[in-house]
Amino acid sequence: MSPGSNTHIVGLPQCRKCRSLTTELWRMVGFYLTREDQRTCLLVSNSMRHIVRPLLFSRVILKYGIWLWDEDIPFLEDDVPIIEDRMRVNHEILSQVCSDASFAKLVKKIDIQAHHSQLTSDECPEDIDLLLAAIEALPDLRSFRWYGKYPQLGPPVFQALVKAAATSLTELDFPVLSADCAAYLASFKSLHTLSLGAETLCQLPLLRGRAGVTVMQSYLEQAPRTLVSLSVQGDALWNAPVDLLSNIRELYLADPSTLNGLHLVFQNCSQLRGFGMLIGSQTKVSLHSVLEENRHALPHLTSFKLLYYGRTGLNESNSLFTFLRDKMQLRRLDIKFSEATASFHTALLDLIGGLTKLEVVGLQVVNFQRVYKQLPPGLTALLLHPSMAELEDNPQATWTELLVKLRSLRYLHVLGSYESIGVRDAVAKDSCPSLELLGTGPELSWTQRDANSELAFSKAWNYWTVAMRTIDDFGCADWEWLLRGHDYEGLAEWAYDGLL
Numbered sequence: 112m113s114p115g116s117n118t119h120i121v122g123l124p125q126c127r128k129c130r131s132l133t134t135e136l137w138r139m140v141g142f143y144l145t146r147e148d149q150r151t152c153l154l155v156s157n158s159m160r161h162i163v164r165p166l167l168f169s170r171v172i173l174k175y176g177i178w179l180w181d182e183d184i185p186f187l188e189d190d191v192p193i194i195e196d197r198m199r200v201n202h203e204i205l206s207q208v209c210s211d212a213s214f215a216k217l218v219k220k221i222d223i224q225a226h227h228s229q230l231t232s233d234e235c236p237e238d239i240d241l242l243l244a245a246i247e248a249l250p251d252l253r254s255f256r257w258y259g260k261y262p263q264l265g266p267p268v269f270q271a272l273v274k275a276a277a278t279s280l281t282e283l284d285f286p287v288l289s290a291d292c293a294a295y296l297a298s299f300k301s302l303h304t305l306s307l308g309a310e311t312l313c314q315l316p317l318l319r320g321r322a323g324v325t326v327m328q329s330y331l332e333q334a335p336r337t338l339v340s341l342s343v344q345g346d347a348l349w350n351a352p353v354d355l356l357s358n359i360r361e362l363y364l365a366d367p368s369t370l371n372g373l374h375l376v377f378q379n380c381s382q383l384r385g386f387g388m389l390i391g392s393q394t395k396v397s398l399h400s401v402l403e404e405n406r407h408a409l410p411h412l413t414s415f416k417l418l419y420y421g422r423t424g425l426n427e428s429n430s431l432f433t434f435l436r437d438k439m440q441l442r443r444l445d446i447k448f449s450e451a452t453a454s455f456h457t458a459l460l461d462l463i464g465g466l467t468k469l470e471v472v473g474l475q476v477v478n479f480q481r482v483y484k485q486l487p488p489g490l491t492a493l494l495l496h497p498s499m500a501e502l503e504d505n506p507q508a509t510w511t512e513l514l515v516k517l518r519s520l521r522y523l524h525v526l527g528s529y530e531s532i533g534v535r536d537a538v539a540k541d542s543c544p545s546l547e548l549l550g551t552g553p554e555l556s557w558t559q560r561d562a563n564s565e566l567a568f569s570k571a572w573n574y575w576t577v578a579m580r581t582i583d584d585f586g587c588a589d590w591e592w593l594l595r596g597h598d599y600e601g602l603a604e605w606a607y608d609g610l611l
């Protein structure tokens with residue numbers, strides 16, 4: 112059917128308001144439905160199934176076991192039926208891929224949640240052989256993500272990926288446990304996005320010490336030079352091949368133990384547009400000197416993230432703000448210092464006020480009045496970690512005053528269960544009609560309208576989706592980027608207390 116056709120499909124909803132919608136419009140509607148609603152649409156009619164099926168199964172999620180934040184916690188007896196049911200679903204999906212070529216063509220992305228450490232293979236077989244056969248049956252696999260280490264990702268999986276997707280795979284995300292699979296990276300001729308267990312905290316920490324750095328470096332040496340986006344943990348980046356760095360446009364570095372090689376990023380990543388660092392509490396070295404020496408580096412930056420959980424961070428603020436002040440193309444900025452003071456926040460808000468292209472911002476809040484004045488009104492996404500003292504008198508009114516100003520805001524996340532008191536009520540009163548997604552502590556909920564056009568909230572995301580969140584879950588790259596790294600210290604505990 113050609114675009115713009117007025118032909119209608121028998122079996123689609125035929126109420127007066129829906130009758131004029133074409134198949135193309137129904138496909139657009141289906142794209143914005145949740146996966147649960149898409150599954151419901153499969154049962155409406157054959158025509159609706161034909162529309163929704165490619166949307167639902169373009170991304171396949173396979174769950175082995177149950178993800179728990181603390182891997183030392185054993186599975187409960189009540190968990191066994193859940194795990195067995197997931198294995199049954201996995202088997203059905205993978206068998207369908209192997210037996211139905213038309214279905215296999217639909218699958219473009221595979222996400223595997225591998226958290227099956229407590230049960231024996233006799234109780235709940237992992238059936239890796241079926242997974243390997245299914246991977247080899249996929250003619251157009253473009254993204255492969257593996258979260259967790261039970262079962263462990265090993266050479267047989269990479270061999271299947273090379274056989275099926277050496278030219279089609281563009282995105283690869285997996286935890287690095289050994290050097291066994293490094294040599295396979297060079298076989299992926301179209302790979303442009305590589306994350307070596309860095310973008311979600313459930314992948315950290317996996318490797319430590321000099322041996323871990325050596326293993327990680329083996330993957331960087333074999334990585335194809337087609338890469339434009341790279342996320343890596345630890346210190347391996349400091350010895351990465353220069354020709355690999357020269358093409359990178361998006362770089363994210365998680366939890367290095369030193370910053371001794373940071374000058375290499377400023378000197379060799381001339382094409383860099385997005386740069387992010389999560390500096391953990393064990394990192395002791397200073398950013399000051401390298402920022403001072405490279406204050407005019409990376410002139411084309413459009414995204415910058417610095418989450419600093421170390422104990423010496425406040426000495427870096429002046430050089431950091433000097434470095435950022437002339438980055439006038441910035442549209443995404445996310446900064447957190449664990450020991451930030453009121454003067455630090457004042458300087459940060461002054462910086463934000465001068466960056467006129469900002470659309471996505473994350474920051475701590477000490478003074479809401481300054482935030483009202485300095486935040487650009489055109490923001491589309493905002494992450495805040497406010498002080499409780501700022502909200503004690505009338506939290507709902509405080510949030511309403513802020514939201515009324517931000518008329519283009521689509522995603523708001525308030526980090527802190529107590530600190531988010533009042534924001535949900537403020538949103539429910541329609542103080543920000545543009546808002547689509549609200550995060551409060553560990554809970555994320557979509558906003559929606561009921562039959563009377565009253566604003567309501569969807570069921571909160573489940574905890575494993577929050578922990579292993581992807582752009583696909585958000586439907587927006589900006590939103591995934593904004594929340595990335597903030598569970599280093601907080602969301603882990605909130606997810607455990609609030610969602611498990």
